Each structure stands twice: as C-alpha cells, then as structure tokens.
Amino acid sequence: MSENAFKCSRLVVAAIDFGTTFSGYAYATHHDLANKPPKIHTPNWYGGSHISNKNATILLLNSKQEFVSFGYEAEDAYIEFAAEGKHKDYYFFRRFKMNLYESENLKRDTMIKDEQGKMMNAIKVFSLCIKYLKDHLMKNLYTKVSDIKDSDVAWVLTVPAIWNDSSKQFMREAALQAGIQNDSLSIALEPEAASLFCMHVPVEKEAKFTPFAVGQKYMVVDIGGGTVDITVHEVVSKGLRELFSASGGAWGGTRVDAAFDDFLSTVFGKDVFEEFKKNCVEDLVEIRRQFETKKRNIDPEKAGKDTITLPAALMEIYKSKKKIDLETGIQKGPLGNKLSITTNKLRVERSLMRGWFKESCEKTVDHVKELLKKDSCKGTSTILLVGGFSESAILQKAFRDAFPDKRLVIPEEAGLAVLKGAVLYGNNPITIVSRVAKYSYGIRVFRDFVEGVHPKEKKEMYGSRIKCKDVFAKHVTKGQDLVVGEAQSSQKYNKVEAEQLSFIFDIFTSPEEDPKFVTDKGCSHIGQLEVDAPKDGKGGGVSVKMIFGGTELIVHATEEGTGKEKKATFNFLQ
Numbered sequence: 116m117s118e119n120a121f122k123c124s125r126l127v128v129a130a131i132d133f134g135t136t137f138s139g140y141a142y143a144t145h146h147d148l149a150n151k152p153p154k155i156h157t158p159n160w161y162g163g164s165h166i167s168n169k170n171a172t173i174l175l176l177n178s179k180q181e182f183v184s185f186g187y188e189a190e191d192a193y194i195e196f197a198a199e200g201k202h203k204d205y206y207f208f209r210r211f212k213m214n215l216y217e218s219e220n221l222k223r224d225t226m227i228k229d230e231q232g233k234m235m236n237a238i239k240v241f242s243l244c245i246k247y248l249k250d251h252l253m254k255n256l257y258t259k260v261s262d263i264k265d266s267d268v269a270w271v272l273t274v275p276a277i278w279n280d281s282s283k284q285f286m287r288e289a290a291l292q293a294g295i296q297n298d299s300l301s302i303a304l305e306p307e308a309a310s311l312f313c314m315h316v317p318v319e320k321e322a323k324f325t326p327f328a329v330g331q332k333y334m335v336v337d338i339g340g341g342t343v344d345i346t347v348h349e350v351v352s353k354g355l356r357e358l359f360s361a362s363g364g365a366w367g368g369t370r371v372d373a374a375f376d377d378f379l380s381t382v383f384g385k386d387v388f389e390e391f392k393k394n395c396v397e398d399l400v401e402i403r404r405q406f407e408t409k410k411r412n413i414d415p416e417k418a419g420k421d422t423i424t425l426p427a428a429l430m431e432i433y434k435s436k437k438k439i440d441l442e443t444g445i446q447k448g449p450l451g452n453k454l455s456i457t458t459n460k461l462r463v464e465r466s467l468m469r470g471w472f473k474e475s476c477e478k479t480v481d482h483v484k485e486l487l488k489k490d491s492c493k494g495t496s497t498i499l500l501v502g503g504f505s506e507s508a509i510l511q512k513a514f515r516d517a518f519p520d521k522r523l524v525i526p527e528e529a530g531l532a533v534l535k536g537a538v539l540y541g542n543n544p545i546t547i548v549s550r551v552a553k554y555s556y557g558i559r560v561f562r563d564f565v566e567g568v569h570p571k572e573k574k575e576m577y578g579s580r581i582k583c584k585d586v587f588a589k590h591v592t593k594g595q596d597l598v599v600g601e602a603q604s605s606q607k608y609n610k611v612e613a614e615q616l617s618f619i620f621d622i623f624t625s626p627e628e629d630p631k632f633v634t635d636k637g638c639s640h641i642g643q644l645e646v647d648a649p650k651d652g653k654g655g656g657v658s659v660k661m662i663f664g665g666t667e668l669i670v671h672a673t674e675e676g677t678g679k680e681k682k683a684t685f686n687f688l689q
Contacts, residue, residue, distance in 0.1 A: 124269075125267055125268055125269035125299075126144060126145065126260075126263065126267040127143070127144050127256065127263070127267060127268045127269070128143055128269045128271065128541040128542050129141070129142040129252055129268050129269070129270055129271070129538070129541075130142070130270075130271040130272075130273065130303070130534055130535075130537030130540075131249070131252075131270070131272050131290075131537075132169075132273045132305075132533050132534040133212065133241070133244065133248075133272065133273065133286070134169070134172055134212065134339055134340055134341070134503070135210055135212040135339060135341030135342070135367065135369060136171070136339070136340030136341070136503065137167070137169035137170065137171060137172060137340065137503060137530075138169060138170055138171075138172045138244065139157060139158075139168060139169035139170060139531075139534055140157070140248050140249075140251070140534070141155050141156060141534045141535050141538050142156055142252060142255075142268075142538065143155045143156065143538050148538075148539075148542055152315055152316040153315055153316070155538050155539075157169075157534065158251070158255060161187065162186075162187030162190070162404070165187075165404075165408070168531055168534075169531075169534075170185065170186035170187060171186045171187050171189075171209070172186075172211075172212065172244065173185065173189045173190050173193075173207070173208065173209045174189060174207075174208040174209075174240060174243060174244050174247075175189035175190075175192055175193055175205055175206070175207055175208075176205060176206040176208075176235075176243070177206075178204050178206075180206060180235060180239070182243050183205065185247040185248075189207070193207050193396065194396060194397040197396035197397055198396075198397055202231075206229045206233055206235060207229050207231065208227070208230070208235075208240055210340070210341075210369060211227055211237075211240065212341055213341045213342075213365065214227050215237075215282040215286070216277075216278060216341065216342060216365060217365070218282075221281040221282060221285055221687075221688060223238060223288070224236065227240060238285060238288060238292065239292070241285070241286065241289035242290070242292035243293070245272070245290050245293035245295070246292075246293035246294060249294060249295060253265070253268075265294070265295075265299070266296070266299065268299065269299060269542075270295050270299050270300045270301070270541070271300075271301050271302075271303050271537045271540060272286055272287070272290050272295075272300060272301075272303070273302075273303050273304075273305050273534070273537045274286055274303075274304065275304070275305050275337075275339075275341075275342045276304040276305060276307065276363075277342060277344050277361050277362060277364075280641055280642070280667075280687045281641065281642070281688055283302055283666070283667055283687075284667070284686075284687045285688060286302070287300065287302060287667070301541060301544060301666070302666040302667055303536075303537045303541070303666065304361065304666050305339070305344050305502075305533045306335040306336075306345065306346040306501070306533075307335075307346060307355075307536075307540065307547055308532075308533045308534075308537040308539070308540050309335055309337050309499065309502070309532040309533045309536050310335045310346070310348055310355060310499070310536065311355075311536040311539040311540055311546055312526070312528075312531075312532040312533070312535050312536030312539060313335075313501075313524070313526060313532065313536075314327055314355075314539075315539055316526075316528075316535070327350050329351060329352055330349070330350065331349070331350045331496070332347065332348070332349045332350075332492070332494050332495040332496065332497075333348060333496065333498070334346070334348075334483065334486070334487075334492070334495050334497070334498045334499065335347075335499045335501065336479065336498060336501070336505070337501050337502045337505075337533060338366075338367055338475075338502040338503075338504040338505045338510065339367050339368065339502040339503055339504060339533075340367045340368045340369050340503060340504065341365060341367045341369055342363055342366070342367050343363040343364055343365075343367055343475075343478075343479045343482070344361060344363045344502075345361065345362055345363045345482065345483065345486065346359075346361045347491070347492050347495060351548060353548050354545065354546040354547060354548040355546060355547050355548065356549045357547070357549060357550040357551050358491045358492055358551065359486060359489055359491050359551055360550070360551040360553040361553065362486065364478060364482065366474065366475045366478040367475065367502075368410070368503065368504035368507070370474050370475040371410055371471050371472055371475055371504075372403070372406065372407075372410075374470070374471035374472075374473075374474065375406055375410075376388075378450075381448075381450065382445065382450060382461075383429065383432075384433070384436070384437065386436060387432050387433050387436050387437070390432050391426075391428065391429045391432050395429065395432075398426035398427075398429065401426065402424075402425075402429075405424060409421070409423070410471075410507065411506055411508075413468050413469065413472075413507075413508070414465060415508045415509045415511075415512035415513075416512070418465065418466075419464075419465060420455070420462040420463055420464055420465065421462070421463055421465055421468060422461065422462055422463075424459060425456075425460070425461050426459075427459060430459065442456050450467065453467045469509055472507070472509045472510065475510070476509065476513040477513075479510075479513075480513055483498070483514075491551075495521075496521065496522060497522040497523075497524060498514065498518060498521050498523050498524070499525075500523065500524070500525045500529065501525075501526060501529050501533065502529065502532070502533065503530040505525055505529045505530075506525070506529055506530060511523070544599075545599065545600075547599060548598065548599055549596050549597060549598045549599060549664060550596075550597050550663075550664055551595070551596060551597065552591050552592065552593055552595045552597055553593070554591075554624035554625060555587075555589055555591060555592050555593045555624065555625040555627060555629070555630055556622065556623070556624055556661065556663065556668075557587045557588050557590055557623055557625070557630065557633070558587075558588045558590065558606075558620045558622060558623070558659070559585060559586070559587070559620075559623060559633045560586050560588045560608065561575075561577055561582040561583065561584055561586065562583045562586045563580070563581070563582065564582055564583040565583070569583040573585055573586075573632065578612050585632045585633050586631070586632060586633075587623060587630040587631060587632055587633050587638070588606060589604075589629070589630065590603060590604045590606065590659075590663075591663050592628050592629070593626065593627065593628050594628065597664035599665055600662065600664060601662065601664060602660035602661065602671065603660075603661060603663050603664070604660070604661065605658050606658070606659055607657070607658050607659075608620075608656055608657055608658075608659060610648055610649070610656060615648050616647070616648055617645055617646060617647050617648050618646045618648055618657060618672075619645050620643060620645070620646070620659070621640055621643055622640070622641050622642045622644060623638050623639060623640055623641065624638065624639050624641055625637055625638045625639075641687055642686045642687040642688075644672075646659070646672040647674070649674050649675060649676055649677065656675045657673060657674050657675060658672070658673045658675060660672075660673075
C-alpha cells in the first residue's frame with residue numbers, strides 16, 4: 116500500500132460525521148497528514164460531567180425556526196425552558212437522521228416532527244446542524260491559522276453506505292444550504308472511511324492491525340446509533356476493492372434505547388411513562404443520559420443486578436395513578452422476580468438488561484453470517500467492529516461467540532474511526548478503487564414493438580410508429596464491479612420527433628440482474644436527467660454514459676454530430 120501522502124490541493128481537509136445519536140468533526144493540515152500515523156484533530160464537547168469527542172445530535176430552534184443551540188447545550192437549554200414552562204415555544208429535534216433511511220419518497224419539501232410533534236422542513240433541520248458544525252470548525256481553525264478562508268478547506272460529509280441515492284443527494288443539498296461550496300464537498304461512505312482509518316492508524320494497543328497485504332479480505336461492521344452498515348473489502352495493489360455491495364439495517368444502538376423505554380413502560384405502565392415523558396422533560400433527559408453511559412458498561416456475563424436511579428417525579432406519577440407504592444407494584448408486576456427497589460434505586464437483573472441488546476445483536480450477527488456465505492466473501496479472515504455502539508461489551512461478546520474462527524478487531528477509537536477516516540478519504544479518495552452495484556440501473560425507453568416478443572399491453576403509438584413502452588434500458592447490472600471514475604456503459608438514444616427539444620430520461624433501479632420493463636416487480640423510479648436534443652431534425656441523438664463507481668452517481672451526455680458534452684448529476688429529489 117502507498118503511504119498517505121497529501122493528495123488534496125486544499126490547505127485543510129475537514130470531515131463532518133452527522134450521526135443519529137452523536138455528531139462531530141475532524142480536520143487535518145498538510146503537515147498533520149504527513150505524520151506517521153497521520154495526526155487528525157477533534158474537539159472536546161462537554162455534556163454535564165461527560166467529556167466526548169462528539170456532541171449529541173440535538174437541535175434547538177425558536178418559534179420562528181431560527182437557530183438557538185446544538186448538542187448538549189441545546190439539551191440543557193431545553194431543560195431550562197421546560198422547567199419554566201416555556202419549552203412549547205421551541206422546536207426540539209433529536210435522533211432524526213433515521214428519517215432519511217426510513218423515507219421511501221424523500222423530497223425537498225419532506226417534513227419531519229420534533230419531539231413535541233411540530234413539523235418542519237427536513238432539509239432545513241439538517242442544514243442548520245451542518246452549519247453549526249462547519250462554523251464551529253472554522254472558528255477553531257481561525258485560532259490556529261488567522262487568515263484561513265472557506266475555500267482553503269476541502270469538506271467531507273459522511274453517510275451510511277446503505278443509504279439510497281436520494282438520501283445522499285439530500286445530505287449534499289443540506290450541506291450547500293449550510294454554506295459549503297459544491298466543488299469543495301465530497302461524500303464519504305461511513306464503513307469505507309472507517310476502513311481507511313484502520314489502514315493508516317494503529318488500532319490495537321498490543322499489536323498493529325495488519326491485514327492489509329495484497330489479497331487479504333476483511334469485513335467492516337460499522338454499528339452506530341441508527342444503522343448497521345457493512346462492507347467487505349479486498350486489498351489490491353492500488354487500494355481497496357469492494358467485494359459485495361454495502362448492506363445492513365436499522366439495528367444500531369437506538370434499538371437498545373427503545374428496548375429500555377419499553378422496559379420502563381412495562382414496569383410503570385404505559386400511561387405513567389407517557390405522562391412522565393410529556394411533563395418531566397428534565398428528568399427524562401437525565402435518565403436517558405444515565406442509560407447512555409450505563410449501556411456501554413453492562414457486563415455480558417456477570418450475574419446479579421445493576422442499578423438504575425429513578426427520578427422522584429416518575430415515582431410520584433406512578434403512585435398518583437396506580438394508588439399503590441412502587442415496591443408493591445413491582446412485586447405484583449410481570450418482571451417482579453427480576454427487579455427490586457430501595458428508595459429510588461431500581462435494581463435490575465443483568466440477564467434482563469442483556470435482553471435489551473438482543474434484537475440489535477441477533478440481527479447484526481445473522482446478517483454477517485449470511486454475508487460470509489457469499490462466494491465473493493469467502494476467505495474473509497478479519498472483522499473490524501467500528502462505530503459508537505461497537506464499544507458495547509455485549510455486542511463484542513456476541514461477535515466473538517458467533518465467529519470464533521475470525522479475527523475480531525475493535526480499534527481503540529472505534530467511535531471516531533468513521534470521522535477520522537473521512538479526513539483520510541478527503542485527502543485521497545482513490546484509495547477505494549472499485550465498488551459493487553447494489554442494483555441494476557437503467558433508463559425508461561421506447562423500443563420498436565416486436566409482435567410475439569413484447570407484451571400487447573406495452574404496445575403504444577408514438578407519433579407515426581408502433582412502439583413498446585416502459586423498456587428498461589440497462590446501464591449497470593446488479594453485482595457488477597464498478598471501477599471508480601470509469602463510465603460503466605454508453606448507450607445511444609435517438610429523437611423520435613423532429614421538433615423534440617430535449618431528452619428527459621427517467622432513471623430506474625431494479626433488484627434483478629436482468630429487468631425487462633421498468634414496471635417489473637421491485638423497480639423504482641429514482642430520478643430524472645434532462646439533456647438538450649440536437650437541432651438536426653428527426654433521428655438526431657445523444658450518447659449517454661453513466662459513472663456509478665463513486666459515492667454519488669454522475670452522467671455524461673454527448674450530442675451526436677457536435678460532440679458537445681454535458682455533465683450533470685442525477686436529480687433524485689422531487
């Protein structure tokens with residue numbers, strides 16, 4: 116592998132990792148990246164007594180949807196407003212990134228709810244968060260390089276590899292609204308960034324992780340708050356080759372938080388817990404912060420009980436609604452044999468607590484098992500666990516138990532691997548030399564109708580000719596190796612009518628390798644491309660090349676005859 120020489124022409128490479136639960140930024144200069152290992156800077160954020168290299172992904176806005184604060188500061192301010200009964204005048208957003216993964220029809224005018232159910236334009240919410248992190252980073256840089264300009268910085272924004280094309284474009288447009296210039300911004304896929312981090316930085320205390328000899332295969336399992344994002348790489352002479360398209364699911368650490376909420380709802384009753392969440396904001400935040408720390412340290416094997424400190428308000432609501440004291444209620448409840456209480460200390464059997472991790476652990480492990488059965492993934496000897504949730508001892512034990520024949524590597528800075536790796540990606544993105552197509556991609560076209568071959572319901576008169584509509588003109592096949600920077604195919608499209616001024620290409624994906632029509636099961640319309648048509652009358656055409664190997668899709672259209680080329684990115688947002 117080549118050394119991490121500074122490839123980027125900008126003075127600084129900066130990365131923003133926008134996470135479901137936590138977000139942050141990192142940066143490095145020419146000099147920093149010349150070090151071995153590279154020196155990458157992250158700030159310290161303070162949440163109560165907790166110090167972290169990432170901030171909470173929380174946004175507070177006033178009634179006019181104007182920025183008030185971000186992160187732990189936003190949470191603390193919201194608590195104060197709630198104590199004064201003023202919080203309903205504000206917008207309070209937390210854990211909203213998953214809206215992009217879960218949205219099937221993401222648009223520029225997509226709305227999301229805050230914690231109180233108030234609606235706001237999603238792209239504005241995301242852009243305000245990115246702007247805060249961007250401005251904080253620039254302010255930090257000014258203290259070191261007083262004359263630095265925005266144009267001196269190459270920006271990288273991380274996204275899950277399992278996200279679809281519209282979600283990636285959404286994040287780019289949010290970054291543009293935040294004041295980052297389009298030509299200064301690149302998109303990095305989170306598990307790829309983590310992979311680059313592990314290539315260049317010693318990741319274990321006792322020994323340097325060295326699976327990076329040519330021919331080695333390894334899997335990156337990036338487990339964050341919202342998603343589990345998995346890629347499999349092979350080391351080749353020029354960098355890393357993806358062996359199987361990125362996959363995963365919504366099985367991150369917030370599934371454990373949801374299980375904890377379900378537990379509280381079971382113990383206290385849904386009516387009690389809902390009233391507590393609605394009326395006791397400060398106590399709700401405190402018990403969630405307590406659990407955020409607790410869940411990282413729950414022992415995967417030790418018997419006995421662990422303690423959760425209960426807010427007085429929750430116990431009072433319980434007594435008021437249930438007309439009995441909590442100790443009696445717990446003994447009579449469905450979990451009585453696993454719980455005990457002394458004053459405000461709830462003692463919970465560790466076996467019960469470990470159950471809160473079951474869904475996330477089992478779904479992730481099962482998915483990894485299926486991936487390792489794939490022909491392209493056979494011979495994978497090492498699994499890299501990265502992301503904030505990978506620090507959980509319970510999750511680590513689940514992987515060790517499930518894959519005793521694999522080398523399991525958890526970097527010392529597992530929660531920062533994506534963020535710091537994104538800086539390395541921004542410096543030298545060509546380290547990733549090829550990726551695997553997750554879908555087949557194509558364009559909806561008309562073809563000459565062939566009797567006995569094309570279905571009758573697809574027959575349609577187009578001008579004076581009989582055509583077959585809805586044909587899937589394939590440009591890329593699912594599972595195809597896509598070399599970064601190379602056009603995967605070139606197809607010619609001709610004008611049907613002399614007066615035709617432009618071609619409007621509808622872009623579709625299919626989960627099948629050889630789709631026939633864009634109406635086939637599983638096909639999705641993901642966006643459009645418009646290209647000016649030649650002016651030489653009927654029959655004039657354009658040659659369309661699509662470049663799929665990057666983190667975002669690019670298209671080149673060349674007019675036949677003139678050779679005039681138009682480059683454009685796809686429009687995946689309505």
